[in-house]
Amino acid sequence: MKIGISGINGRVGRVLKSLIVENPDQYKDINLVFGLARYAASDLTLDVTDDADTFFDGVDGVIDFSLPDNFVRLAELNCDKYGKFMVSGTTGMDAAQMDAIEVAAQHVPILHAGNMSLGVNLLCALVRQSAARLGVEYDIEIAETHHRMKRDAPSGTALMLGRAAADGREVAHDDVAVFGRHGADVLRKEGEIGYAVQRGGGVIGAHDVSFFGGSEELTLSHKALDRALFAEGAIFAARWLKDKPAGRLYSMQDALEI
Ligand SMILES: NC(=O)c1ccc[n+]([C@@H]2O[C@H](COP(=O)([O-])OP(=O)(O)OC[C@H]3O[C@@H](n4cnc5c(N)ncnc54)[C@H](OP(=O)(O)O)[C@@H]3O)[C@@H](O)[C@H]2O)c1
Known part of the structure; x- marks a missing residue:
C-alpha cells in the first residue's frame, strides 16, 4: 500500500519514516511515497510536499501525527475529494474538532487513537x-x-x-x-x-x-522502551484499516479486536 505521512517533520513522523525505510523486510507491503509538511527539511531524504491535494493524489492511505487543525483539514478534504483511509494519532482535539472527525468517518475510513501502543x-x-x-x-x-x-x-x-x-x-x-x-x-x-x-x-x-x-x-x-512503539502501532492500524468500510470512527480497540 502506498502510504503518506502527515507531520513528517515531527518527532513521531520521523520515527515512522525511519522505521519503514530501515526495515524493508518487515515493511515490504508498505511503500512510503510522500511526506506532508509545512516545509521540506533537507535531511529527510523523502519526497515532501506542503500541498494536501498532491499528497492525497499519490497515496492509498495516510498516517497522521501532526496538529489538530491539520488533521481536521485533511479529513475534510479527503472526505470531499479522495476517500483514502486515514490513521491518526494526533492528540489535543477539542470537542468541535472531534465532532468534525466523527462526521468525516461516516464517509472515509478513519482510525484515531490518543495512544497507538x-x-x-x-x-x-x-x-x-x-x-x-x-x-x-x-x-x-x-x-x-x-x-x-x-x-x-x-x-x-x-x-x-x-x-x-x-x-x-x-x-x-x-x-x-x-x-x-x-x-x-x-x-x-x-x-x-x-x-x-x-x-x-x-x-x-x-x-x-x-x-x-x-x-x-x-x-x-x-x-515503553522506544518511541517507535507509537509508529509500530500506527502501521498495525493502517494494515488493519486499509480494507475497512467507512461508517464510524475506529479505535485501536477495533484494530486489536478487543
Ligand atoms: N497517539 C499516540 O500514540 C501519540 C504518540 C506520540 C505523539 N502523539 C501526538 O501526535 C502529534 C504529533 O506528535 P509529535 O511529537 O511528532 O509532534 P511534533 O514533533 O510537534 O510534530 C508535529 C508536526 O506536525 C506538523 N504539522 C503541523 N501542521 C501541519 C500542516 N498544516 N501541514 C503539514 N504538517 C503540519 C508540524 O510540521 P512543521 O515541522 O512544519 O511545523 C510538525 O512537524 C501530537 O498531537 C502528539 O500529541 C500521539
Missing part, C-alpha cells in the same frame, strides 16, 4: 476486565513514571487506564479518581482509584495498575 491498548482491556471481576474490596492504584521534561500529570495514558478501570466497575471516573495524597487526613475511601506520579531522567513511560486485595495483589504493568 498495542501494549497500552491491550492493557486497558485487561484493566477493564480485571476491574469488572474484582470487587471494590480490591483497591485500584495507578502509578506512572515519565522523563523529567513531561509537563502534564498524570499522563494521558494513566488517565486512559483509570477510565478503563472505572468503566469496568461501571462508575464515573471523576467521582472516584484521587490525584496524589498529602496531609494528615487522607485515609483511602472504598472504591477510590488512586494516582501516583514520578518524574525523572529519561523514562519514556511506565505504568502500573495494581489491584490490592486483602490476601493477594495483582499488578498489570507496561513499559
